[in-house]
Amino acid sequence: MKRRDFIKSTAVGLATPVLVSSRIFSRPAPNDYIQVGCIGVGRQGQADMMELLYRGLEVGARIVAVCDVDRHRAENAAWLAEKTYAQELGLNRYQRIKIYHDFRELLRQKEIDAVLIATPDFWHGTAAILAARAGKHIYLEKPLTYSLVEGQKLAKAVRNSKVILQVGSQQRSSIYFLKACEIVRNGLIGQLEKIMVWLPEDSGRGDPRPVPVPPNLDYDFWLGPTPEAPYCEDRVHPQMTYERPGWMQIETYDRGMIANWGAHMIDIAQWGHGTELTGPISIEAQAEFPDRGLFNVHTKFKATAVYTDGIPLLMETGDPAGVRFDGSEGWIFVRREELQASRPELLNYQVGSGEVKLYRSSNHMKNFLECVRKRQEPAAPVEIGHRTNTISVITHIAMKLGRKLRWDPEKEIFPDDPEANRLLDFPRRKPWLI
Numbered sequence: 064m065k066r067r068d069f070i071k072s073t074a075v076g077l078a079t080p081v082l083v084s085s086r087i088f089s090r091p092a093p094n095d096y097i098q099v100g101c102i103g104v105g106r107q108g109q110a111d112m113m114e115l116l117y118r119g120l121e122v123g124a125r126i127v128a129v130c131d132v133d134r135h136r137a138e139n140a141a142w143l144a145e146k147t148y149a150q151e152l153g154l155n156r157y158q159r160i161k162i163y164h165d166f167r168e169l170l171r172q173k174e175i176d177a178v179l180i181a182t183p184d185f186w187h188g189t190a191a192i193l194a195a196r197a198g199k200h201i202y203l204e205k206p207l208t209y210s211l212v213e214g215q216k217l218a219k220a221v222r223n224s225k226v227i228l229q230v231g232s233q234q235r236s237s238i239y240f241l242k243a244c245e246i247v248r249n250g251l252i253g254q255l256e257k258i259m260v261w262l263p264e265d266s267g268r269g270d271p272r273p274v275p276v277p278p279n280l281d282y283d284f285w286l287g288p289t290p291e292a293p294y295c296e297d298r299v300h301p302q303m304t305y306e307r308p309g310w311m312q313i314e315t316y317d318r319g320m321i322a323n324w325g326a327h328m329i330d331i332a333q334w335g336h337g338t339e340l341t342g343p344i345s346i347e348a349q350a351e352f353p354d355r356g357l358f359n360v361h362t363k364f365k366a367t368a369v370y371t372d373g374i375p376l377l378m379e380t381g382d383p384a385g386v387r388f389d390g391s392e393g394w395i396f397v398r399r400e401e402l403q404a405s406r407p408e409l410l411n412y413q414v415g416s417g418e419v420k421l422y423r424s425s426n427h428m429k430n431f432l433e434c435v436r437k438r439q440e441p442a443a444p445v446e447i448g449h450r451t452n453t454i455s456v457i458t459h460i461a462m463k464l465g466r467k468l469r470w471d472p473e474k475e476i477f478p479d480d481p482e483a484n485r486l487l488d489f490p491r492r493k494p495w496l497i
Contacts, residue, residue, distance in 0.1 A: 095123055096119075096123055096124060096125045097119070097122070097123060097124035097125070097176045097177055097200075097432060097435055097436060098124075098125055098127045098174055098175050098176050098177075099115060099119065099124055099125065099126050099127065099128075099175070099176065099177045099178065099179060100126075100127065100128035100129070100130065100163075100169045100170075100172070100175045100177075100178045100179070100199075101115070101126060101128070101129045101130065101140065101178070101179045101181070102130045102131075102166045102169065102178055102179065102180045102181070102182060102190055102194075103130070103131060103180060103181040103182035103183075103186070103190075103204075104129050104130075104131050104136050104137060104139075104140035104181070105131065105133070105136055105181070105300055105305065105308065106300070106305045106306070106307065106308060107181050107204060108131075108140075108179070108181030108182075108204075109136075109139075109140055109143070109305065111179055111181050111202070111204065111231070111428070112126060112129070112140055112143075112144065112179065112181075113143070113144075113147070114428045115179055115202070115428050115432075116144055116147055116148070118426060118428045118429040118432060119432060120151060121429060122429055122432040122433055122436065123432075123436065124177075124432050124435075125148075125158075126144050126160060127158065127160065127161060127174070127175065128160060128161040128162070128163060128169055128172065128175060129141050129144070129160055129161075129162055129163070130162070130163035130164070130165070130166045130168075130169045131164075132164065132280065132281040132282075132284045132285045133277075133279055133280045133281075133285075133300070134164070134279040134280075135279045135302075137162045137163075137164070138162065140160075141159075141160035141161075141162050144160050145159060145160050164281065164284075165284070166190055166193075167193065170193060170194055170197040170199060171197070175199060176199065176200060176435070177199055177200035177201065177202070177227075177432075177435055178194050178199045178200070178201055178202070179202045180194065180201060180202070180203045180204060181204040181231075182204075183285075183308075183310050183311075183316050183317065184206060184208075184209045184311075184316060184317045184318070184322065185209045185287070185288065185289055185315070185316045185317070186287055186288075187203060187204070187206070187207065187208045187209060187213070188208040188209060188210065188213025188214070188216070188217055188497065189213075189287070189288060189495055189497055191203050191208070191217050191220075191228070192213070192216055192217050192220045192497055194226075195217065195220035195221045195223075195224045195226050195228070196220055196224060198224055198226060199226060200226045200227040200228070200431075200435045201221070201226060201227070201228040201229070202228075202229045202231065202428065202431045203228060203229070203230055203231060203448070204231040205230055205231045205232050205323075205326035205327065205448065205452075206318075206322045206323070206325075206326040206448075206451075206452045206455060207230055207326075207445070207448035207449055207451070207452040208449075208452060209316075209317075209318070209489070210456065210487060210488045210489055211452070211453055211456045211457075211475065211487040211488065212487055212488035213488070213497065214448075214449035214452055214453065215449070215475065216497055217445060217449070218445045218446055218449050221445045222445075227431070227434050227435050227438070227439075227440075227441060228441070228444060228445040228448075229427070229430065229431035229434070229441040229442065229443055229444070230326075230443040230444070230445065230447070230448030230451075231427070231443075232326060232327060232330045232427075232443045232447075232448065232451065233327075233427035234327050234328075234330065234331055234399070235330065235331075235334070235422070235424065235427065235442045235443050236424040236425060236426055236427035236430060236442055237399070238425075239397050239398075239399070239400065239401065239402045240331050240334070240386075240397055241421055241423065242397075242402060242410075242412065243331070243335060243386070243388070243395050243396075243397035243402055244331065244334045244335040244421055245412070245414055245418075245419060245420070245421055246388075246395050246404075246409055246412055247335040247336070247388045247390070247395060248335065248337060248419040248421065249414065249418045249419050250390075251392075251393070251409055251412060252388060252389070252390030252391075252392055252393040252394060252395055252405070252409075253390040253391035253392030253393065254390055254391040254392075255335075255336065255374055255388060255389075255390050256374065256389050256390055256391060257374060257375050257376075257377060257389045258332045258335070258336060258374065258375070258376045258377070258386065258387070258388055258389075259376075259377045259378075259379075259386070259387040259389070260325075260328045260329060260332050260376065260377070260378040260379075260385075260386050261328070261378075261379060261380070261381030261382065261383065261384050261385055261386075262320045262321065262324045262325055262328060262378065262379070262380060262381070262384055263320055263324055263380070263382065263384050264320065264362050264363060264380045265311075265312050265319055265320055265358070265360055265361070265362055266362070267312070267355065267358060268355045268356040268357075268358060269295075269297040269298070269309050269312060269313070269355065269356045269357025269358040270295060270296075270297045270356060270357060271293075271295055271297070271298075271356055271357040272295055273293035273294060273295055274294065274295055274296065275294075276294045277302055280299070280302075282294050282299070285299060286492070287492070287495050288489075288491035288492050288495035288496075289315050289316065289491075289492065290315070290492065291492075292315075295357065296309070297309035297356075297357050297358075298310060298313065298357060309357065309358070311323065311360075312355075312357075312358035312359070312360050313357060313358060313359060313360065314359050314360055317360065318360065318455060318456070318459045319360030319361045319459070320360070320361070320364075320380075321361065321364065321366075321378070321455045321458050321459050321462070322452070322455040322456070322459065324384055325378070325451075325454070325455045325458070326448075326451060326452060326455060327384075328384060328385065328386050329376075329378070329451050329454050329455060330443070330447070330448075330451040331386045331397065332376055332386050333447075333450065333451060333454075334421070335386070335388050336370070336374065336376075338370060338450075339447045339450055339451070340446060340447065340450055341450065341472045341473075342368075342370075342450055342453055342454060342470065342472035343368035343369055343370050343376060343454065343470060343472065344369060344370065344371055344469065344470055344471070344472065345368065345369045345467060345468065345469055345470060346366065346367070346368045346454075346457050346458055346460075346461045346467070346468050346470055347366065347367055347461055347466070347467035347468065348364060348365065348366035348367075348378075348458050348459075348461040348462045349364065349365050349366075349462070349465070350362075350363070350364035350365075350366075350462040351363045351364065361459075361462055362380070363379075363380045364378075364379060364380055364462060365377075365378070365379040365380075366378045366379070366458045366461065366462070368454060368457075368458070376454075378458065383398050384398060384399075385397055385398030385399075385401075386398075393405035393406050393409065395409065422442050424441075424442040427442065427443070430442050453472075453475065456487065457470055457477075460477075460483055460486045460487075463486070464482070464483060464486075468480065468483055475487075
């Protein structure tokens with residue numbers, strides 16, 4: 064099933080998804096399982112949980128705990144995982160899923176080897192840093208963090224603790240994006256001249272009218288490091304469905320499409336350019352911020368980043384979402400499940416001996432679990448996720464300031480620009496200080 068269809072299936076009755084049975088795969092011995100806890104099991108978190116469950120049956124991993132500040136979502140996730148394990152393993156061959164309210168309590172469980180983190184964006188940094196310090200391997204939904212400073216601290220925590228972190232930039236595990244980047248990196252479109260990225264546009268209006276907090280939701284914990292604010296359903300997530308949550312369109316919690324889909328497409332732009340461990344030297348952006356009630360992230364936007372080699376990265380609202388590389392001898396355009404080229408023969412290209420051969424992964428979640436087992440670097444490690452997210456963050460800052468900004472990718476600051484540098488992080492409520 065496609066991801067969007069799977070999400071719909073969990074939203075309506077939380078029916079068990081129709082997937083290929085794992086019984087066709089060999090299974091490791093029970094005492095060799097990677098034990099995983101899932102932190103955040105809402106719309107995306109539950110989809111990721113089920114992907115982890117099925118890939119875990121192949122690789123030798125088990126979900127043993129779930130955690131969410133919404134009790135109903137935590138209970139639904141545990142029920143769904145238990146039901147699926149019962150079908151796959153038999154009623155007597157799986158253990159019950161433990162339910163946690165506070166992710167810090169889950170992280171204190173020594174038997175848990177790894178965590179899947181799919182919380183709202185503003186929680187990514189805090190939860191992942193604490194997970195790394197607890198010695199847990201991490202699959203972290205994109206974008207890596209809400210702020211740039213959080214990304215720096217997370218990268219340090221991951222390396223100091225020697226844990227594996229995979230960012231949920233699953234396009235790195237797609238043959239379409241891999242092939243596009245190898246075509247560019249091996250010069251088949253000639254000298255690279257520019258990169259273009261198109262992202263979807265946010266829409267709709269959020270209702271800001273306060274309503275009583277549902278008894279199943281710990282709203283103060285949900286707010287976490289962000290300022291106190293009156294509860295309304297559009298600020299958090301729908302209580303009766305698993306539709307797209309409102310927080311994704313509120314700047315306090317999320318930076319909008321430049322960070323959401325930008326985490327995917329900018330990542331591919333950097334991969335094809337060979338700049339995934341550095342960044343541009345300037346950024347300018349214009350964006351629309353229309354009155355949409357509670358929702359206040361950007362809608363339409365245009366931005367230009369320039370690298371040290373003079374190549375521009377042009378980003379804007381557009382459909383379909385994808386990445387185009389223009390070179391002196393042709394172009395390549397890639398989006399999910401499609402690859403287009405100026406010359407049809409490029410689509411049959413296979414990497415030859417002595418050419419650039421990029422990291423290969425056929426399934427992003429399975430790659431994470433295999434790398435945990437083998438202690439190997441995954442397809443999308445923390446530094447690459449941080450550099451991708453950096454472009455999203457500085458583009459958002461340029462949108463808000465409305466002027467061209469210089470950027471130093473080595474020092475990771477705006478040179479001689481205190482106003483812009485202050486926006487690289489955000490103030491936090493206690494006790495959520497990092």
